[in-house]
Amino acid sequence: MDSTQLKKVGPYTYEIxxxxxxxxxxxxxxxxxxxxxxxxxxxxxxEQLVNTACLPGIVRYALAMPDVHQGYGFPIxxxxxxxxxxxxxxxxxxxxxxxxxxxxxxxxxxxxxxRPHLDELIAALYAHCPSGVGKGGAIRLQTRELRQVLEQGxxxxxxxxxxxEADLERTEGEGCLxxxxxxxxxxxxxxxxRDQVGTLGAGNHFIEIDAVAEVFDTRAADRMGLAPDxxxxxxxxxxxxxxxxxxxxxxxxxxxxIHTHGLRLPDRELVCAPxxxxxxxxxxxxxxxxxxxxxxxxxxxxxxxxxxFEQALAGKVSRHSVFQVYDVAHNMARxxxxxxxxxxxxxxxxxxxxxxxxxxxxxxxxxxxxxxxQPVLVPGSMGTCSWVLRGTEAAMEQTFGSTCHGAGRRLSxxxxxxxxxxxxxxxxxxxSGIHVRAGSMAGLAEEAPQAYKDVxxxxxxxxxxxxxxKVARLIPLAVIKG
Amino acid sequence: xxxxxxxPTASHHRTPGGKHSLQNDIRREGFFEEIEHTADVAxxxxxxxxxxxxxxxARGMYHLMDLKSxxxxxxxxxxxxxxxxxxxxxxxxWLGELAYRAETRGLVPEQVVFRRLSDTRIEADLxxxxxxxxxxxxxxxxxxxxxxxxxGAGYIAxxxxxx
Numbered sequence: 001m002d003s004t005q006l007k008k009v010g011p012y013t014y015e016i017x018x019x020x021x022x023x024x025x026x027x028x029x030x031x032x033x034x035x036x037x038x039x040x041x042x043x044x045x046x047e048q049l050v051n052t053a054c055l056p057g058i059v060r061y062a063l064a065m066p067d068v069h070q071g072y073g074f075p076i077x078x079x080x081x082x083x084x085x086x087x088x089x090x091x092x093x094x095x096x097x098x099x100x101x102x103x104x105x106x107x108x109x110x111x112x113x114x115r116p117h118l119d120e121l122i123a124a125l126y127a128h129c130p131s132g133v134g135k136g137g138a139i140r141l142q143t144r145e146l147r148q149v150l151e152q153g154x155x156x157x158x159x160x161x162x163x164x165e166a167d168l169e170r171t172e173g174e175g176c177l178x179x180x181x182x183x184x185x186x187x188x189x190x191x192x193x194r195d196q197v198g199t200l201g202a203g204n205h206f207i208e209i210d211a212v213a214e215v216f217d218t219r220a221a222d223r224m225g226l227a228p229d230x231x232x233x234x235x236x237x238x239x240x241x242x243x244x245x246x247x248x249x250x251x252x253x254x255x256x257x258i259h260t261h262g263l264r265l266p267d268r269e270l271v272c273a274p275x276x277x278x279x280x281x282x283x284x285x286x287x288x289x290x291x292x293x294x295x296x297x298x299x300x301x302x303x304x305x306x307x308x309f310e311q312a313l314a315g316k317v318s319r320h321s322v323f324q325v326y327d328v329a330h331n332m333a334r335x336x337x338x339x340x341x342x343x344x345x346x347x348x349x350x351x352x353x354x355x356x357x358x359x360x361x362x363x364x365x366x367x368x369x370x371x372x373x374q375p376v377l378v379p380g381s382m383g384t385c386s387w388v389l390r391g392t393e394a395a396m397e398q399t400f401g402s403t404c405h406g407a408g409r410r411l412s413x414x415x416x417x418x419x420x421x422x423x424x425x426x427x428x429x430x431x432s433g434i435h436v437r438a439g440s441m442a443g444l445a446e447e448a449p450q451a452y453k454d455v456x457x458x459x460x461x462x463x464x465x466x467x468x469x470k471v472a473r474l475i476p477l478a479v480i481k482g
Numbered sequence: 483x484x485x486x487x488x489x490p491t492a493s494h495h496r497t498p499g500g501k502h503s504l505q506n507d508i509r510r511e512g513f514f515e516e517i518e519h520t521a522d523v524a525x526x527x528x529x530x531x532x533x534x535x536x537x538x539x540a541r542g543m544y545h546l547m548d549l550k551s552x553x554x555x556x557x558x559x560x561x562x563x564x565x566x567x568x569x570x571x572x573x574x575x576w577l578g579e580l581a582y583r584a585e586t587r588g589l590v591p592e593q594v595v596f597r598r599l600s601d602t603r604i605e606a607d608l609x610x611x612x613x614x615x616x617x618x619x620x621x622x623x624x625x626x627x628x629x630x631x632x633x634g635a636g637y638i639a640x641x642x643x644x645x
Contacts, residue, residue, distance in 0.1 A: 072522065072626030072642055096622040096644045133547075133619040134585040192586060202619050203645055241585060244621040244644075248578055251625065255571060268570075268625035412518050413645070440617045442548065 001050075003041035006030065012465040013398075015061070021050055023266060027061045028053040031399070031465050036066050036457065039410070048075040051266045055080055057087030057274075059340060059347055063399055065354050066461040067408030067453065071095075073269035076353035076409075079402045081338065083347050088263070088272035089280045091254060091287070093350035094333050096247040098287055099294035100205075100238030101172075101329035102377035104388065105305060106225040107232065108319040111211040111477065114231050118209070121312040122437050122478050125207055128304035128311075131482035132439040133202045134241070136195035139300065146190055147182035149197060153292030157299040164324075167299060169366045171327040172356060172374075175295035179335075181285035185242070186249050189286075193242030193293055198300030202439065202482035204447055205237040207305070208379070210386060210474035220372045220390050220471045224325045232474060233322065234386060235301050236379050238331065239294035246290045250283040275348055284333070284348075291332055298327055325388075326375035330355045330405035338400050349400045357391035357403035357468050376468050378459060381407050381452035382436075382444075382481070383429050386474040387459045394466035403468040407455035416451040417442060435478035444481060509635055514542030523618075523643050524627070530636035532569075533596045536576055536604070539639060543577050544590060546643060548617035553592065553610060560589060560608045569601040569630045573639060574623045576604055581620040588612040618645055 006014035009029070014037055016028040028049045030040060040046055045068045052074050053062035059081045068077035073092030082088055114121065130137045141149065149156045154175025157163040168174045182190075200207060212230045215221045226232065239246075254271035257279045258264075265271065273280040306322050313320040333350045340347075358365055358374040365374050369390075376389040384407070395401050411419070422441025425448050429436050438444040462468045514527035525542035529535035562579055566572040583589040591608035598605040621644040630639045 070519070072624045072644065092626075096624075133616045188582065192582075202617075203621075245582075248622045251622075252571070252575070255567065255625070268628060271625070413523055414516055414518065442617050 001041055001046040003037045006037065010465070012461050016046070016050060018053070024050060024053045025056065026053050026058045029061045030064045030068065031066050031461055031467065033457070033461055036461060039453070040064070040068050043070040045070050045075040048073070049078065051270060052078050052080050052093070054266055055082060055088055055090060055270065055272060056263060057082040059083050063402065065402070065404040066458045067353070067404045067406050069408045071352065073267055074350070074352040077404065078352045079350065079354045079400060081347040081349045081400045082275065083345060084275055087275050087348060089275050089284055089333055089348050090270055090272035090350060091247050091250045091283055092269040092271060093352055094247065094287060095331040095352050096244045097238040097331055098243035098246060099291035099329045100331040101294065101298070101327065102379055103235040103298045103302065103327035104325040104375070104377050105233040105302060105322045106325045107230065107309070107322055109231040109317060110229050111231055113317045114209070114477070117312055117316055118435050118478050121209065121308060122435055122480065124308035124311045125305065125480055126437055128308045129200055129207055129301050129480070130198070131200035131202065131480065133482065135199050135201070135482065137198040137300070139197050140195045141197065143190060146194060149293055149296045150182040150185060150289035151180045151292065152176055153295040154299040157296050157303070162303040163299045167302065167324045170324045170368070171295060172329055173364070175299060175327065177288045177291055179285055180289035180292050182289055184282045184286035185246055185289050189242050189245035189249065192245050193240065196240040196242065197293070197297050198304060199240060199297070200237050200301065200482050201240055202443060205482055206382065207301070207480045208234045208476050209478040210234060210476050212472050213385065213475040214473040216470040216472065217390070223368060223372055224375055224388065224471065225323060226325070226388065226472045231477070232325070233305055234377070234379055235298050237297065237301070239290040240297060242293050243290040246286045250286065253279060287333060291329065294329070295327065326377065328355055328375070328377055336401070338396065347400065349402070351402055353405050354402045355405045356401055357389070357395040358401045359391045359393040359396045362396070362401070376403055378404055378455065379406050380455035381449040382447050382479050383432070383434055383449040383476065384455060387455065387470065388472040388474065389459065389462070389468035390471050392466055392469055395468060399467050403462045404458050407452035407458060409451060410453045411451040413446040416446045416448050420445040420448040420450065434476050437479070438481040447481065512538060512541055514538045514545065516546065517640070519642055523645050524640065526638065526640050528636060528638040532599050532637060535637040535639055536573065536599065537594055539573060539577055539641060540580055540594070543581065543620060543643070546618060547584065547620055549590065549613055550615035550617060551613050553590065553613045555612050557609060557611055558589070561605070562608060563605045565603045567602065570628045572602060572604055573630055573641065574625060574628065577623040577641065581623065583608070584616065585619070588614045621645060
């Protein structure tokens with residue numbers, strides 16, 4: 001789509017009107033600057049955004065965040081809210097990696113205290129946080145306990161002694177979303193999830209040790225326990241094979257459901273069912289169960305990280321304890337209440353490659369963050385910086401409380417593999433002071449920093465548009481990839 | 483109908499960007515190629531008949547998974563039987579089933595024997611040994627941009643994978 005076909009309706013907001021294509025049910029909006037808009041028009045992001053605006057029961061508009069890029073069904077960076085009675089839920093609007101998300105852990109350490117011990121720390125992390133394709137972990141769950149994981153999420157880990165109450169309090173939905181039903185998850189999905197709690201996986205998932213390079217909002221950073229030159233840890237992963245299977249199962253089932261409900265869609269990957277239908281309700285319950293699994297997964301990884309800090313740093317530094325800053329999803333559908341035309345309305349907000357960014361005062365926030373807004377975690381590409389932001393009232397008004405989730409890909413994985421070599425890339429990163437441990441050099445090449453857009457630019461747009469505010473910028477010290 | 487297919491290998495696949503006619507590609511043994519997709523990976527594959535198409539789609543997917551180890555242990559046979567509403571859906575189900583068995587059991591067939599294959603139903607024996615270790619996970623086989631077209635020379639298909 002030609003970028004000139006979009007109308008500028010705000011300093012960082014472009015709109016495709018609802019009459020641009022006859023099957024659109026609402027306008028489509030992109031948060032961008034001129035360069036991001038131009039880049040989005042070069043692949044199929046905008047066409048996919050228009051397709052998203054065709055979902056029955058969509059409210060106000062379909063949205064794309066500035067880290068938008070071509071996906072399948074929804075664009076990555078897509079947000080769509082639907083409402084009963086016509087509103088639908090779409091598994092393709094969540095994605096296969098249900099509750100893929102980011103957890104940020106804080107420490108009381110400064111970079112100079114950790115740098116001399118980075119090699120030992122990375123080795124310990126690699127040992128305690130299993131990674132790699134299809135990799136299982138130390139915990140193999142019997143069906144009864146796996147069902148508890150699905151229905152209790154990170155709260156299951158608390159009972160197992162792998163979490164603290166403070167960890168749960170500082171997790172989206174306290175790490176235990178209501179409405180999850182293990183009965184709606186297939187046997188095959190259970191089988192895939194049996195031994196993957198506490199594992200990182202592969203692809204773009206990582207554990208990264210970072211330094212706080214810059215603080216922009218002292219009050220919010222203080223509240224989150226972030227200070228200049230402090231050491232923090234990011235975890236990026238999701239619901240592993242269990243989540244992939246839940247999505248596959250329901251995308252297949254919904255291929256039939258769209259005929260049952262008389263729905264016509266421009267892309268089979270956008271299949272959906274009314275929220276009120278048996279299929280819709282069961283998908284929501286299964287997706288929520290997979291989301292809880294992902295919260296438990298990141299919680300067990302957190303336990304592995306704490307053990308690693310203990311093993312590598314005990315007796316060498318004064319305080320090696322690790323505390324949770326926040327954990328937030330960026331592939332999820334949530335039933336939320338938003339004000340539409342001045343009235344509260346219950347919506348199903350799909351965020352696919354977009355982060356919840358609730359503003360100050362939102363009732364879902366833990367008390368510690370209620371007056372500053374929800375922490376938003378935006379990982380950059382490997383070797384560049386990441387960002388900690390906070391949610392705003394403007395996000396509640398304009399984007400259903402949503403903002404960006406990362407840098408967004410610029411090159412395809414195939415292009416990245418052709419242009420970069422994993423071994424050379426690792427050497428370059430290590431020369432610039434970033435330690436790298438990766439299970440696959442080809443996989444490392446696909447995640448080269450140059451394959452991604454400039455995360456700073458993405459953050460400038462969301463900050464400028466007011467749908468999140470800068471709190472701190474992080475720079476990497478060490479990266480572990482599957 | 484029974485067709486035996488050799489072990490999937492990357493050796494037959496075409497270099498993207500080469501100048502080949504699609505009709506010739508369809509006829510060529512083991513035809514698949516990786517095509518561009520910004521976030522994920524996609525293949526185009528073909529064959530003069532459905533059996534060859536489904537075999538080549540499997541070859542393409544295993545190529546994307548990038549096997550790291552040689553097959554080991556005794557030869558095993560597993561059976562696949564599934565039905566779908568249309569041939570595109572059947573191809574998604576077939577590849578999803580193979581990806582699942584590769585991830586969970588390490589089964590990568592050295593030979594596929596199709597006992598029955600129509601647009602909506604497949605029954606096949608997967609014969610091979612276990613292989614563990616893939617470079618890339620196939621999270622899912624998607625319906626996005628999915629196509630199976632019948633041409634004068636046979637079938638051509640496009641499949642996008644979430645990775």
